[in-house]
Amino acid sequence: MDATDKVIVFHSLDDLKEAISVDVKSHDVLAQRYCVRFIILNNFDVFRELTKFLVLELGVEKFDLEKLAFGPDKTIDIDTLSDAVRNLKVSSIVTPFSELARFFKEDEFKGFFNDIILSEDIAHPQKRIYIPIIGLHNRFTDFLKSFGRIEESAPIWQYYTPKDDKVMVYVSKFKNYTIPDKLNICSLPTMRDWLSFWKKQAPKDKILCGASPILNRWPNAKPDSIFTFQSVDNSHKFITDFLEISLPIEYKEYELEYWDAMLQNIGKNTAQLFDFPSYVEDLFNRKTITANDILLLWAKDETLAYERWLLKAYALAYKGDELSGYMRDVLYEIDDFKIANTLFVNLTERIFYMTNAERLQNFDSRKSIMQSQCELFRTLVPEEHQLWVKNHIIEIAQKDDNLSQAKRLCTSVFDFEKILFLGWYVLMAEKDFGLSHLKDFYPDLAGYLTAYESVATKVTASWAADYLERFRRAKIVDNYTEELKEIVEERNASAESFYNWYYSFQNSHDLLNEIQNSQVYPIDKIYWVDGLGAEFIPFIHYLLENSQSNYEAILSQIARTTIPSNTHLNSFDVGNHLIFKLNALDELAHEGHYQKYTTLVAELETVKAVIHKILDENKVGKHTIAIVSDHGLSAMSRKCDSLKFDSNTKHEGRYVPLADDCTINSDIDFVVHENERDHKKYKVALRHQSLGAKPTHEVHGGATPEEVLVPFIVISNDDASKPLKYSVGPIEVKVPISDKKVAFKIIPEPQSAKAIFNGQEIALTRHGMQWEGFFPNATEGKYQITVIPFRGKPTQLEIEFFGMGFGSGLDLDDF
Template sequence: MSIYGAKWTEGATVEFASYTDVCKQIINETDRETLSHRRFPLRFIFSNSAEDIRNIINSVHCELGARVLNISEVLNNDEQWPTRDEICRLIKNTETDTVLIALSEYLRFLNDTDFSSFLYAISSIEKPNVRVFIPMLGLWERFYALFWKEFYRAKEWAPVWRISSAPNKHTKIYCLQFNTDNLDSKLEGSLPGCKLVKSVSEWFSTYLQTEVEKIIIVSKVLNMLSKNASSDNAVDFRLLQDQKQLLEEVYGLEVPIDYNENEKRYWTQLFHLISQQRRDFSNSFLKIVEYHFNVHDMSSLSLGKIVRLIEQASDFDIWLLAKTLPKVNKSNEYLNICLSSLDSFKQEKLISKLWFKIFSFKSEHLSQKTCDERRDILREITRAMSDPEELIPDLEKELSTLLNKLDKREVIKYLTGLTSYERELIIKLLLEVDSKDGIRDELMKLYPELKYYIDWESIKLSIDAPEWIIRYFTLYNFSKLQNKKHEEIDTILNKFNHNKESFSEWYIHLNLVLKLIEDKGREMSSGTLRYIWIDGLGAEWLPLIANLVEKSGKATITFKALARVSLPSTTKCNRYEYEKIADLDNFVHSQSSYKHPECLVKEIEIIEKIVDKILRYPEERIIVVSDHGFSFLCTKEHGSYKAFNFDAEHEGRVMFMEEGNDYIGDEYYMVWNIMDGTCKDIYKKALIALKHLSLNNKVPYREVHGGATPEEVIVPFLIIEKKKESDHGSIKKFEVKFDSTELSLRNPILRFKIIPKPDKVVAKIQGKELNVEASSSPNEFTIRLTSYSTGKYVLNLYIDEGVYEQEISIYGGFKERELF
């Protein structure tokens, strides 16, 4: 027998320099000198090159006429795994020279015992004068170690041929050890030069195709058997346990997220995201995440932008934020702690975590920055998407526990002022703490709307009102806050509501609402105009509304006045043909009794919503009117008493008089001739209470109206003008976020953030330049206003080329302490 270009090696194997030498040997192997050559048909041909294998198959088939037989012929379905007997029968039934392909791909998935026993079985097959050529891609080392070196006929003849010069091009084969049902469609064609193998039959024909760098096996049968597979000089097997390994090893994308089997559905979605949206991101996982969330730089996301992402987020989005944001955005420490501790990625779970994670912190470990950050993000979330009221039972439980363990100053760290329960608690604490310890300032900062409610000092009326009226409402609002009538209120009432004459003297000098409507409506000759009637809106609410409008930045109040309603102070006598907002009136009338502080908190919330609604109207100007106010001081709890037994309505505040009823007014009530309003054509006179008492046999338990006290008959008259878009501020490229624009005289330090980081910041008040201190964080700044007294100031921030204007208030608190 002639051996072309070959040399003998150990165990009667023959080594060839190239596949062409092997082909020559096959074609010219006509002189079968030994009995073994004639009895045993198998010829094993080893190469580490799939290209060599393909060339040998083609040459033997074309030049020798040998038929090509794939072991997949024994399969009844694509995912069937052949048995040893089936392949042995296939060989035994061969009647002509044959190239049997894919046997090496079968052997790869056998364990060592089955590997050697199978080779013994097929090598013992006798088939005289028939040759079966078996191309073997790789596998030589395993073949030799487990079978050939111990095979009893190894030295008798040379049925094993090796190509020594074959290039060692390793094909990477990835066996996915996890469920791939939802991945197949995304894997298909997602990587150039990568072949997806979905079945056993497809695997047996893979190496016949054009050579690929990577093969991904998703066949369930093959992946089940893959624990037996081992790498060699032709292929490199990798068992991938999860999608993270798939992304990193196959896609070459480093994913800085630890794999958790409980989160596998999110990994599947992540794979879909990457396979769908992968662009030229230079293998940057962060860039892919930023592309998904449509943000430029995750590391500098503002709190507002993060909240908008959470607002629109799916479970997967929150999972992705939780796994990436804490690693790149270090400015939001509390948010990062909450994200990192999530074990469920539903939106409501994250919101709950933001509310309650803080209660796992000991008070001494809580920094002011952490507390403020929690409040900021919860304020943004509450404004944008979530009503926190359903969390109140759990919140009450946590805070009640703290109240029993900690000093009140420490409890404040855990408050946000965003829920009705917290607001009620803030009011209770305000009434309990000493005015000298500074806690009240901290509490007011948490509930700025309460501060606005009592802020009569800042109100500048367009039409002057008597000083005693401003003083009265200052006392009234504080009395409502404290749930206790200030003694000076009775002093004022006894003077100015002593009788009909004293009442009339101040009452007729105030502008009637109808007169202001007529005068101001005539002046509004240009632009769009809308009239709004807020039922039950007394003058007590003017400071709150004025502050809310101004703080919104969307509008300004160009005209504010205190006006009188027609008597009696009822809706029936003060109807307007305008759009009516009845929320406040409906709430008050729905209460069986006045409860403190619940009712005050709810009424403030109603006013907030009304202002927000008004600011959303499209008209340029809005005139706000009202029909009456309410009084909480007429209830039995606050010393009201039953003075008379008249058949009065509105819970004893007014009685319309029939013809012939002659009453003479005194210090408690007056007889009023109805001359204006919508009752003038219905009634002639009415008996009206001058003080906080009842005219009938029932004392009120809730807030009432109909009488003649200032809080019932004086209402705000407002003209609100919307700011044009250009008036909202000239800075477009920067976001400026103040911790608070209301500063205590004790600690007048203004803290704010500017995002992104500016190159230059200059601050001025009334033209005087201030010292702007940069903190350790590149976006945080501080201005100390220690040289300024109480009052309101306009701060101008010159940020790079833009100007940002903000009103700053410094308050001393001495008047509040006096009233408290």
């Protein structure tokens, strides 16, 4: 007998029922000896109807397999199942047996059936154990073919309906999600759900099964007439096909981890209510996310790679109209979300890979993007990438006659760009990169180069302003220019000429004491900026005017240190709780060798940071603050041959301490000076040539104007202390040279007024409704005259002095 002969096939359910009824009463030896009856079916409706018949009409008890599991999502092993079947004491139907057995390995499958097919219960010859086998025809038939005692086993019945049930089972680790009803997919997240389902419901075409035992064992289920199994372990597929959530994100396999994170964050019971833009906005705790927010959120340390991935999709899908084409293109290409700087690097560099035509379309938007978050770009674009950009700009500039492309590739964000701007200004100021370009590209440098007469600064000696102008020009070209050398050789030709100007300026300490004692300005804080020379006075005024801090300079003048111009001899009492010392500028000067262009750029950044620090620390309340210094700095000594007079020099040869009984006298190259504070003698370099070795740093300690002259500035945010507002204008913009008298209208009327012309201070006198000044040194031509009313800001006016026009060779006698 083979398997085909052993299986009794019925063509109706009634016939099967009749056979079962007859078998119960049978006195056949084999029927009474072996109690297990296998019933092969292809339809779950028939299974449920048969179960009903057995229970209600034949009094058979149901044995639910899920009772054997040790938890709702635990499997049932072979031994437990075999023991349970053999230990049944009364007639029972085991349900749903096939929905457990189909996941057995082949050896387990055959072992189980070998174990129970010949189960005996001689004491109960009418006991029957019914085991429905649904959809396992091939596997069960294969078992029967290999079963050696098939002839002596109990009967095996089969009833097939004309149409098999067809069920697609999606096996997925993603479970407990609410699946849209319209998909007609039944979700069975646990093993208990899986086993219970087949007894209670008509099968659905599609089932989503998340039962852990099945996840591990479903590959054991061989193809059969009912079930088709398919694994769904891709979160993107699950989100789109099963939750039917449409997301504006192109699927890329290497981004699967982000889809996994997305699925974890979608509410399991509210997936159908999921709204992508709202989800992203809530994630970043924003009611909405603007185009300007994207870079800020992207750069935050706490922003996860997954969140950047979402931010990209959100920006491209919902903020596309707010984004520039350049931003959209770069964002679209971004595929690295783990490192924040990738986006910033790509925004910086992408334009260099474009054609000239494409660059023209993107210059402005790239610049706008980078300037909107300049600190982020400065921080997040690594130095090696900045160097790459710098080299490409230089390469383009070398082929670009008028710098047209090179200028537009610059954004004024990085320090190296400022170095380029400074170099272009030095080399091309007359043609392609003049002061107007500097104001656009590097306004801080333009602010540094502002004329002294354009700011309300008291300059005791008019030559000093001219000297500092020349010093700044020499500094930007990094050259000891003849025009600078000319003044220093005149003013510091000897000890006598030096002292003539040295004592004409007030000592900064004396000036501070005078102001504090007179209480003209109610100073409540003093900031001592170590190394801040008078060269930076116009720059400080520029920073104040552009700070939007409500602070204004109410007193500004050039003061002096004592010599040697070092910190020790010119320090302020930091033990005083009103005085705060800021060291950054002096530290910059001493920490490395001076570099052409680079060091000046760093100094401007440092002074800017110092002034902003002072303003930021005093935002709250009304304050009047003095900004003082102990000395200035000079980069010119490194450009001069050293005198090599002495090996016992200090501050890179700028001075030499002398013994108290030393009788040396001042010479053409140095002044012997008894310091006003410690009353010790020093030999101090008069000019830029150092007394010892040639310096490589910026230096101080000597007697040059830039080392000795320092700013004394009082600022206030108290309106009662601020400058008064005036309207100032010329009565006539053209004045005859024979008159040399210029009249101005100043409204409202000040207590007094003065003008600055070619560094000379000229008092103005009131005549009726106008103020007049006599300018004895005026010659023909156009001049800038600065008018400063009492407690007012300076106003710069252009006045033209013109002659009588006798240019034909005739003299006055001809008339």
